[in-house]
Amino acid sequence: MSTTERPDARRVDRYEAPNYLARYRERQNRNGAEAPPSSRFAADVPAGAVETSDPADTAETVDGSDVPLYLRRFRQRGAAVPSQPRVEFDGAEFTPALAAASRGKEIAAPRERRSSEKIVCEISILRHGITQGYSTDAGLTPMGGWQAHRRGHELARRWNDGDRVRLVCADTNRARQTAHQVFRGATDGLGMWGHDVSITDPEPIPELRNFGVWTPDGLRDVTSAFRQYQSTMETLERMAVGDRPRWLVEIDRFYRTQLGGADPIQEWLTIPMMYFEPPALCVRRFWRGFQRLVSEIPPDELAAGNHKIVAATHSGPMRAFATWAHGYDPGEPLNTEEIRVKLREGGRTAFVSYRNRVTEVHVPPQDEFPQWES
Structure with missing residues (x-):
């Protein structure tokens, strides 16, 4: 008895189209388009070909759209949340935090009720x-x-x-x-x-x-003294002369504290400095x-x-x-x-x-x- 004569044998000669081609043919027939040229898979799709396929594999919806499911879901998400124009500017990240931190939170009574103050x-x-x-x-x-x-x-x-x-x-x-x-x-x-x-x-x-900080030119703002500090430091390093003046040592320590990531103002508040x-x-x-x-x-x-x-x-x-x-x-x-x-x-x-x-x-x-x- 040959394999093809066995009733339980697996068939190898398929005449129906694969599911993806069956769905394509069905969409073409529904939309009134011409069928593709005849081939060995161009036979009419049996009535139950689509119904027997996995519903998750189909791209159609109840409204008959032939747009793929993932694309419809993507468009629905975009339509649900309208895109807002985003204004880019310097400091956009910390502006809300700055506004919340710097806003006055004091609850003041009306002027007529503050007469006792x-x-x-x-x-x-x-x-x-x-x-x-x-x-x-x-x-x-x-x-x-x-x-x-x-x-x-x-x-x-x-x-x-x-x-x-x-x-x-x-x-x-x-x-x-x-x-x-x-x-x-x-x-x-x-x-x-x-x-x-x-x-x-x-x-x-x-x-x-x-x-201020005292310099040979007199008392100067700590910011305006930075240029004089830099030029004097470069001159001393180039000449390789003896010790630096004490005012230069203190302002150098102040700015190096800032460069190191610490708080120079806290140092000024807590450590006495003779030239500041x-x-x-x-x-x-x-x-x-x-x-x-x-x-x-x-x-x-x-x-x-x-x-x-x-x-x-x-x-x-x-x-x-x-x-x-x-x-x-x-x-x-x-x-x-x-x-x-x-x-x-x-x-x-x-x-x-x-x-x-x-x-x-x-x-x-x-x-x-x-x-x-x-």
Whole structure:
């Protein structure tokens, strides 16, 4: 008995088309297309050829589409979530975190309910925006200008009708540009919120300068002294002469601390350095400037409590000021972050708020600033 005569033998002469070709022929017949030329698989598809195939292998849906299943699913996912245009800009990654961290979280009662505090003047100390670098007296980047503009817009929102704002800054490019952008942002914000507030043009004052370092040319800003430090170091290394001067040793240690990934401002706050301006003098200098600005306000206007001072300065003195007020180092201020000072009636005490902590401090009068070297 031959193999072909056995009823249970496996057949090798197939006349029906494979499943993939059967599905193709069915789509062609359904769409009215001509059948392909005759071949050994061109026979009519049996009625049960498609029904007996695995439903997972088919690409058709109930609506009769002949688009492959994976492609339909891909298109459905794309249609379910419309694509939003993404705006790329410098600092897009940390902008939301910066906005959340630098936003004022203090819940202030209305002015009429704060009469017991007897606040006569409110001072906002701001760090400058992101700068182009610290090796020279560089200005702000576009991102830094946006930060300062946004901070001015936020300040304008919390000001009330009748307030008088004086805008001051340190005499550096980054501080001046920050003050100008704050002025523009505040002007835009006042127009948006409809507040009747008078604000002065930015004015540099010497009391808000950065902490200094003594050089042979006199006391210089720690940033502006960097170029002199570099040129002197190159000259000494080229000449191979004896020991370096002590001021150069200290500023070299300061900048090498930063290059090593540590915090040079923390070193300045905790380690006494003979050629750097001490943190306590920066705090006293700030208070001397604020008291001078407050003394220029007429007494009757000062009693009304509608005067504000916005000061754009640098992170080092700001950090020293916050450390003095709270009794611990709260960390480096972010760009355009704010220390808020509320001067009380009489000028003897004030509330200093920074990073959700408020401390009442005693303000030393101007005639009590000691002269240590006199």
